[in-house]
Amino acid sequence: MQKFKxxxxxxxxxxxxxxxxxxxxxxxxxxxxxxxxxxxxxQGIEVILVSSGSVAAGSHxxxxxxxxxxxxxxxxxxxxxxxxxxxxxxxxxxxxAQILLTHGDLRDRERYTSIRExxxxxxxxxxxxxINENDTVTTDDLKVGDNDxxxxxxxxxxxxxxxxxxxxxxxxxxxxxxxxxxxVLLPEIDSIDESIYAMAGCATSAVGTGGMKTKxxxxxxxxxxxxxxxxxxxxxxxxxxxxxxxxxxxTIFKPYDKPMQEAVHWxxxxxxxxxxxxxxxxxxxxxxxGCIRSDEIVAVHGEFGVGxxxxxxxxxxxxxxxxxxxxxSCLLNFIADNEQSEFSEKMQDSIGxxxxxxxxxxxxxS
Ligand SMILES: Nc1ncnc2c1ncn2[C@@H]1O[C@H](COP(=O)(O)OP(=O)(O)O)[C@@H](O)[C@H]1O
Ligand SMILES: N[C@@H](CCC(=O)OP(=O)(O)O)C(=O)O
Numbered sequence: 001m002q003k004f005k006x007x008x009x010x011x012x013x014x015x016x017x018x019x020x021x022x023x024x025x026x027x028x029x030x031x032x033x034x035x036x037x038x039x040x041x042x043q044g045i046e047v048i049l050v051s052s053g054s055v056a057a058g059s060h061x062x063x064x065x066x067x068x069x070x071x072x073x074x075x076x077x078x079x080x081x082x083x084x085x086x087x088x089x090x091x092x093x094x095x096x097a098q099i100l101l102t103h104g105d106l107r108d109r110e111r112y113t114s115i116r117e118x119x120x121x122x123x124x125x126x127x128x129x130x131i132n133e134n135d136t137v138t139t140d141d142l143k144v145g146d147n148d149x150x151x152x153x154x155x156x157x158x159x160x161x162x163x164x165x166x167x168x169x170x171x172x173x174x175x176x177x178x179x180x181x182x183x184v185l186l187p188e189i190d191s192i193d194e195s196i197y198a199m200a201g202c203a204t205s206a207v208g209t210g211g212m213k214t215k216x217x218x219x220x221x222x223x224x225x226x227x228x229x230x231x232x233x234x235x236x237x238x239x240x241x242x243x244x245x246x247x248x249x250x251t252i253f254k255p256y257d258k259p260m261q262e263a264v265h266w267x268x269x270x271x272x273x274x275x276x277x278x279x280x281x282x283x284x285x286x287x288x289x290g291c292i293r294s295d296e297i298v299a300v301h302g303e304f305g306v307g308x309x310x311x312x313x314x315x316x317x318x319x320x321x322x323x324x325x326x327x328x329s330c331l332l333n334f335i336a337d338n339e340q341s342e343f344s345e346k347m348q349d350s351i352g353x354x355x356x357x358x359x360x361x362x363x364x365x366s
Pocket of ligand 1: 176177
């Protein structure tokens, strides 16, 4: 690890490592991971753990025939989470803290900031943050859905230098190694494009979610924020020894040379745009004071509410900025339809610009 000189790392541990036999948590693999965490901390590296496995850990408590229902999975997650936290806590002689998140928390800027500050405070005081998705409260709209993407969002929020995704394979292969004997391991990926996604298949274990596709999505999110990302085999002890020696025992994804600025990254990869407004002209003209007024808007696409992230596009198609909307799409459409009305003008005077200076992140010209 000395060669890499990391200050802060996020480790993501997949379900198969937590509950390999699907009958509760097992220490078999976790002990090695815990020792790795201890050794990293001894080297002065701050560690954040994103631990999957609550569903797999809680699975043995419920009847086999009912396990497929979403409600049952949520119950399994709630019960398995305590078992899993107890297992992790047992390995450490320093305190750990549980943080359960949904996408609803991460895409809300205020809650995102609060999560960031809590993580920083825990790290400052030597407490190990252990993070998972809050499966019990998630809905289709609220969930991230897989912990690979969640770990990348966490790594970005925590300003980490590296994200290590520990799974049940040695890294990214050119095709699924569990289905193809001739699959070849790819040790280094310089940039992620469609050809990389084309190699990724689904999970083949009974407990995994997302397979390689979500790991590549995570790598794309993280590397675009300047975070070196690894996919590694958490079953093998040598993985951890080699990492500590400064080697790459799996697949390494190189960080972007020019990482996105924090606000653009959050709006692009965590908040996601809910809709789009089209303005006339170029980036300099439309956003010269960082604000966009409702009378500058020539079209509104999609449905969004106040506080949602929107894309600002120029009428020639150029992506100009990501921003937080001060108006709903419904109200903007109403204003457009009633341009000259006194009511519409009063509304604009009282609410102010569609996008305020502090909530806009200009995109690079492309
Ligand atoms: N190109 C690939 N390279 C490596 N593994 C792949 C590939 N395509 C699909 N997979 C599958 O992805 C699985 C790992 O993902 P997953 O089961 O979701 O793990 P985890 O629970 O650790 O997140 C592997 O066991 C393998 O079956
Ligand atoms: N939040 C879920 C994990 C979902 C998930 O992404 O699992 P995995 O593919 O094993 O990392 C749980 O704790 O069971």
